[in-house]
Amino acid sequence: MITAAAQQITVKGVVRSAQGPLRYSVVQIKGSSDAAYTDKEGRYSLETARQGTAEIVVSLLGYAPQTRTIELGRENLTADWLLEPASRELDEVIVSASRKPETLSNVPSSVTVITRKALEDNMAVTTDLTQILANEVPGLAPSAQTNSNVGQSLRGRSVLVMIDGIPQSTPLRNGEVDMRSIDPSVLERVDVVKGATAIYGNGAAGGLINYITLSPKEDAPIAGRTTVNLTGSLAGLKNSTGGRLGQQLHGRLGKFDYVVSGMYERTGEWKDAKGQLVGTNYSLGETDSYNAFAKVGYTPNSRHRIQLMYNYYNSRQYSNYTLVNGNFLTGQPATGVLGKQDGQPTGINGNHNVQLSWQADSLIGGTSLHADAYYASRDDVFYVSLGRFEGGDGQSHTLAQKKGFRFMFSSPLGGHGSLSYGADLIHDVTSQPLVDGRVWVPEMKMFNIAPFAETQWAFFNHLVVKGGLRIEKVKIGVNDYTTLRITNASGGTVTPSFAVAGGDLEYTATLFNAGVRFNKYPAFQPYASFSQGFSVADVGLALRDAKVDNISKINTEAVLVNNYELGFVSKANKVRFELTGFVSTSALGAEMVYDAATDLFNVSRTPERTYGFEATAQYSPVANLDLHAFFSYVEGKSDTGRTGDYNMYLNGRRIATPKTGGSVHYRPLNTLELQLQYTGVLERDRFSKLPSGLYKGNEGIVKAYHLFNLNASYRVTRSTMLTLGIENLFNADYFPARSQWFMIPGFYSKGRGAAFNIGMTVKY
Template structure:
């Protein structure tokens, strides 16, 4: 493998020396819309890798190695792309782009670990573009809410620092930043969605269904946060944003603010982007103006994000890039928790008092990545390599009286070091082959903050070679297939479990010594897909993919009831995902319908055990199924309409007889979700939007004699939320925004409060809140 790498690199430099010189044409101009010059528009030469971007004045200049005719395509998110043909003698070209909708066209995604058109992906993908992120940021910076509002199949947000129960199609989802895993299957604290501030993101790619492309942990799919890349040709450009936030239900104590500064530019072959964001949230109030329960609340939080990206392109075929991001978000509350009551529908709230323990939330998430991309190696092969480091510390709430000796507060510590490489080689004009390997070392533990060990340190080393091929036949038929081989080893030293007690001090689980050792897993995963794009009115696709996850080993270790880890059921989950769908396009209309079935011989259901007062993992076979539908229509150029609906259901075969009768609980299966939006641009520079998000009823379980339900099985009653946002471009560089969350001040309990039912987390949703902002580009 190392020898082939050296040969490839040697061939690349030889090809630079032996390049044939052709005639060169220079062409320049401006790209504008009705609102003025467009910044960051892409101008590319069709059939070649040559491309450039417009500067802050909408200007561009491009040198083209073409002796005859050529064609250019100009594109920018939020605008309709244009393509025109030119002769070698033409030196100027100006463009006027029309504003388009939020619908997806030639969007580039990371579904196959290499950039490609969305129309080439034979499965369901949701891409949140920069325009979509900006629309949502005008209302809220909570990325869990943004994703829940925009992604069909993703469970509703709990509006807290924790994303417990926010599954994707009923299974766990792998969270990544530029391909760096933020999730750890070793001890899933379910806080990984909030790993970065959305202000530094270019887009978010959501790949649904089990995927073998990125490996361990993606049994339900993956969410990849793609960070900003500098595009200006000027030495320095920037963006400053300031926001004022607060509650309209009760202004007292609720005001907060946000400030962000971005600087970016290009100096010769070097480019850079540097960003800093600080946000302070005031108290969160419900529709009646009362304080929202303080457990993991996003009220009274302080968040910081520092981002740096440095790039160096020695020539147009290579790029070296260094990225670093730091994110911290912790709650500093002036209140102590007052529990709620599910039976009386009394919500959790708070009273003035000092918080016990350390502030909850993310006590630092570091991501460092060095990458190198090279095109046109031997035979036209390209190479992408990445080395990365990720470290995070997530602090949880204080458990009163749960541990021997009294209270305890835990935090998960995780450090990941990884390296990956991928070659992409053309086989013929119709086919290509991608191949490479992932290497990752993940060291995770969950101690108490006072030093007591609850979950011992788990040292995982994962090696996974992979290959995938793609073919385009008869111009419109796309075939994909791939294989990935997982090799996992987890080492655990001898440890002693903590004695767990109930509120009366009685022992629930005793403390005893457990012999450590090595846990090993091997699995070979496959994926195959087909898509046919001949007819715009009906573009069908079908796929089969497998996912692999080492399911929460830490949870099994901390609740161990045997004296040797070899006796603990830690077998990995292998998921088979079947998907069938189609896309229909007709002028300004786009409709997509997708159906899916997901099966696994082993489950990962969190089931409440009344005898021990603990949640344990059920390993029974599971079957999850559902469908998603989205539609977009632009009746006129100034109006965009969007609709979405998703339904997911899941059952377990508790008797292992092939009869799936037992419904999976709310922690895994979300209630049906409906969404819609309308955007209207009545004047040049002014845009008004209304978004609807509805969570429908899910009632699958019987009540206990007490009137409660078993853990995680509470009934979810329907609620309906509307958000409003407006943006007005005062000048070419200055934008004003106004966002109203929960426009009609709906009084409701979020879905997680309803199915979870735990008194300390039985909180209401946020009432009407405002967000006023100004953004200046320069």
């Protein structure tokens, strides 16, 4: 028997960019192995035996992929393509502002989205997420370049950090180490929602940072990329070299899709601009980091999807040096001398996140459901406190475990509105013992249930109106415990050891949000919003330093924050400009204060107000040149007399200096991209010196400094990319802002001098 061969159809064409033909582009029929590569003239010839409707995808490393639906018949076809460079800016993108698919043009508040392209640009220089966020997000305080994000506030208040909506922050005992919870190589993007928000619950007094993890993008059964990097100091090469190795695989097998990734990074010694060792307290030098990530999805039909995600991150410092304190008065920076560090290595000793989610669309009445259950645990190890505890030294670590379940229904209301409603449940167990087992902060067991509802309406196709409420019910239980005796340098008692009776702390709060946005005219798209945020006080801080014998004497009333925002977006030709002003108020401060007259521990009753503005601009004068700039200003004061007169500035731990920044992206060739990035930290001088020449705690003057980073990427072949990054290009000699306002000798470290990062990425 003779079998007729299937007729072959040829699809031909040219793939170009605005600068000319694109070599090595992949032209593939989606869902099949039929593919072709372009030659040096950008030409391709794709043969297939398929008939009927097919989707053709064209992709090239460094460019945004394009998909086109083509009808395949018996005739050969011609299809030409014009690819755009992968963009750092997204105008229409799903964000975390409402916990459901939404575009930026419908959000009545300020949101910064760090795209995958922007992440890759920054990773060519540094993989420190605190530094990447500081480079990209107006309103976020500068990075201290350590494994701690102490003082890195957002608009002067605390920020809630999440991974795919799973909270990483520990508000019950805030160790301020939550920004470095995952490696940026497994992130699709980062959503930063600025201003108080209750949409994800406790802790977002200043906003939220949501790390969105990778999802598979290709239909091939297996694809992936391998990355190799070499790093080191240009200011002092000796012992400074380090390396990084990453491997990712992803693909689609029938109704299943997957992403798996592994990363290991080892940094060498960090050197300042003079080639001297940067102080070792929480330094990211001599640090080993690991990240393991997996995501598996199952889509039985177009209406349902089930997904399982797991991420593990570990980053600890294994230094060959012991700390030499700095001196704020003399300007002497902290450094180190050869020797064994005290205690265990500091850093993240394991951060685990597991999430199982289910998405169901087109239920009764067009309602959709998104539900997920998650488990998260972390162990963060802090530095050794010399002679602080009875019996000598002590080293603490924060242990936190979270179990949560969330569900949300979204229902259409007529043709112009929608209603989202659901509830969040979380069980959080947090403690801060010493690593030798002594109890410093006992276990705090929090159960939080929060029903919520939000509605959105679109009128006349241009006016978007939103409003919602959320009810927080929180219960925190603490068992009886005994405090540790705290001593001074000579061994004298600062706080005696005594028994404290446990009990329950309960909170209830009803939170509202409302917003409006008008999008009719591209040149002027105004928006306004009011939102409230909720955060329990740092209960663990009160428990460990307790001066009372019963937790019922600790008044830990939660902090309720009101955020008012007014702004607009303007688009004209190749320019986008956004200006936002904000005011944030709270009747209570966030710090615990002991009142000796009443023998009670209270939340600071001092009302607070923070305010400021942010401006961003993007401009693409020609196809191969992108310009970006921003400026942010935040200030904060407290009403010490509770008279309505906000007369006392908030300190540097809360309020960041004015910050400016920008970048220039230039593509002189289709295979070459260059970026120069600038971050300027300006001066803040709000407080008077003490007679000693020092300032009160956290009130040190911050003197300005300016940093430039350079990165270049060159596509060698269709699958191979070389990158070169130089951090602190001009080798600026400076103290980061936190070193300056903190003034603590052990943390008075200089910033990193000029450093290099050479990388190679192979995609297949």
